[in-house]
Amino acid sequence: MIIIDMLRSDGSIVVNKNLxxxxGLNAAILYSELISKRAYFENREQLTEDGFFFNTVDNIRLDTGLGEKPQSAAIKQLEKLGLIKTDKRGLPARRYFKIVDDDSLVMNILSEGKQKKSELEQELELKNQKKKEIHTSYINSSAQMEELVQPNGRINNTNLNNIKNNNNINIYIISDENDVFSYYSFKYKGKFGKEHPTMNKDKIDELTSMYHEFTIDLDIDENMWHDLVDYHFENLSPKNNGNILSFLAPNGGSGCIYRYIESINTEDEEDDYREFESKEHPESKMRTSDSPKPNYIDTLF
Structure with missing residues (x-):
């Protein structure tokens, strides 16, 4: 009961990270909400004799934002894990839930989550290190370039600067703007075998503005930007010339960024579900039995 009580959400949705x-997120949200709801009915002495309480689809949606299908999937998962029991009672029938009071089971699940979180941290650290090495390599190679691809041909960097200074022509290299644009340039060159086209000041200002708006409005950090760039080039249409305009421009970038984020999140959820399913079928993936077990409950939170 101690651990289960610590997972209560009450008025706010508080979800344990290891859980x-x-x-997975949806199952963790629903489980925390059901624990809170159980406490609500228990405090009012409204639990059934066998410890069940009712909660409708609409109530859960209001409390968690989860629709009927996500609820159904999360409920099935929680039942398979042995964390809850469900039943339909009364006329008309209503959904009833019961939280299984098994601290040992919950501790094992939290321990597993802690291990997965640690492994993910190591994976992300290696990924970020690799991106830094790629970025450094690109910057170094760019500094040594003697020519830049322009709409009217190939010109020397010195000539480029002379053109900009003497003729007041705004020519900008996107890789000079920020790390994300630089990474995009690197991926573009790897895909098409040439440098990304230059842009004038108005266009680069527009793209930079869109980049900052997305960063703030969608809470996208640098790692997520790199993932979005990777996803963009991995799924680039043959008709797409790869210009960063197709990635960020207002006439197409907004839908593009939102679609990519949704797709990446969906793939992550599917990966979580496949991993969960694999645990239900030992013949496809054996569960390791030598995972470290925590000595104290506090280490799980």
Whole structure:
């Protein structure tokens, strides 16, 4: 009961991070909400004799934002894990839930989530290190370039600067703007075998503005930007010339960024579900039995 009580959400949705890594976000949200709801009915002495309480689809949607299908999937997962029991009672029938009071089971799940979180941290650290090495390599190679691809041909960097200074022509290299644009340039060159086209000041200002708006409005950090760039080039249409305009421009970038984020999140959820399913079928993936076990409950939170 101690651990289960610590996972209560009450008026806010408070979800344990290790629980999220162990069973996925939707299932963790629903489980925390059901624990809170159980406490609500228990305090009012409204639990059934066998410890069940009712909660409708609409109530859960209001409290968590989860629709009927996500609820159904999360409920099935929680039942398979042995964390809850469900039943339909009364006329008309209503959904009833019961929280299984098994601290040992919950501790094992949290321990597994903690291990997965640790492994993910190491994976992300290696990924970020690799991106830094790629970026450094690109910057170094760019500094040594003697020519830049322009709409009217190939010109020397010195000539480029002379053109900009003497003729007041705004010519900008996107890789000079920020790390994300630089990474995009690197991916573009790897895909098409040439440098990304230059842009005038108005266009680069427009793209930079869109980049900052997306960063703030969608809370996208640098790692997520790199993932979005990777996803963009991995799924680039043969008709797409790869110009960063197709990635960020207002006439197409907004839908593009939103679609990519949704797709990446969906793939992550599907990966979590496949991993969960694999645990239900030992013949496809054996569960390791030598995972470290925590000595104290506090280490799980």
């Amino acid at each position: 999220v890594h162990a069973i």
